[in-house]
Amino acid sequence: MKPFVRTLAALALSASLPVAAHAHKAWLLPSSTVLSGKEDLAITVDAAASNDxxxxxxxxxxxxxxxxxxxxxxxxxxxxxxxxxxxxSFDVPLKQAGTYRIALINEGVFARYKEDGKEKRWRGPAAKLAEEIPPSATDLVVTENVRRIETFVTSGSPGGAALKPVGTGLELEPVTQPNDLVSGSEAEFRLLLDGKPAPGVKVEIVRGGIRYRNQLGETTVTTDDSGVFKYTWPEPGMYWLEANVTDDKATIKDAKERRAGYAATLEVLPE
Known part of the structure; x- marks a missing residue:
């Protein structure tokens, strides 16, 4: 291989490593997060899982x-x-003034078992677990999965009932209004697990635009005893944050473990 070609190959490989080291990220991306006006307002939201x-x-x-x-x-x-x-993708009509919560809530189970000595795996809704796992299965291990993927949009003045906690799984309770984030300013949020503060949870924060960055530039913060974490936004743009908790609070029969996840897309505006 010629030196110039080798150099290009090495650069391509080094650029791909940070992305490859991270699992696919699931996200909702709104066309706008803050709008003003009185009539016929709407946004478009894209929903995908990606490397970049x-x-x-x-x-x-x-x-x-x-x-x-x-x-x-x-x-x-x-x-x-x-x-x-x-x-x-989908459109959300904004017929009222205030803040909207847009969420994908995924609940189900993941099962590992052996059949005729071979490892098998199955993922799906809890209601289908009994009929999908064969009676001859052995070494069955069932994990309950609860994951919420969100974004927030405000039309006119912020506020309203959309930000009220649901009380199940892992969720974000904004202390700072989620559509009032400004670069250089500190924001404060609380993580809740089943409606109660979730202390000691690691939250990963990544700024968008990683496709052309050699380093992801992710930051990890940890919730305090009251489930609160704070973060100062270094620059404007779209940000993605994620948190995960594993515990023994499964509500599905035969499940020994529960994995609760949360991810959100937030827009930070210029000063």
Whole structure:
């Protein structure tokens, strides 16, 4: 191999390593997060899992578990929903002033077992576990999975009932309004697990645009005894944060372990 070609190959490999070292990230990306006006407002949201954050390079997120909550706490019906090879997308009409919560809530189980001495795996809804696992299965290990993927959008003045905690799984309770984030300013959030503060949880924060960065530039913060974490945004842009908790609070029969996950996309505005 010629020296110039070797150099290019080495550069390509080094650029790919930080991304390859991280699992696929699942996210919702709104076309806008802060809007003003009185009538006919709407946004488009993309939903995908990818290697490169906010780029469509792996698979779409399915929309069966999509839930949009309006400022009055009522369910908002989305429009023009579609799923392609690399992303799903939908429109959210913003007919009321206030803050909207847009979420994908995935609940299910993951099972490992042996059949005829061979390792098998199955993933799906808890209701289908009994019929999908053969009676001859041995060494069955069942894990309950609860994951919430969110973003927030505000039309006009922020506020309303959409930010009220649900009380199940891992979720974010904003102390700082999630659509009032400014570069150079500190934001404060609380993580809740089943409606109670979640202390000692590590939260990974990554700024978008990693596709052309040699380093992801991720930051990890840890919630305090009251479940609170704080972060000062270094610059404007779209950010992704993720947290995961594993415990023995499974509610599904035969499940010995529960994995609760949370991810959110937040926009930080210039000073």
């Amino acid at each position: 954050l906010f780029y469509f390079d792996h698979r779409p997120l399915r929309l069966e578990s999509l839930a949009v909550t309006g400022p009055d706490g009522a369910v908002v019906k989305v429009e023009n929903a579609s799923t392609g090879k690399y992303r799903s």
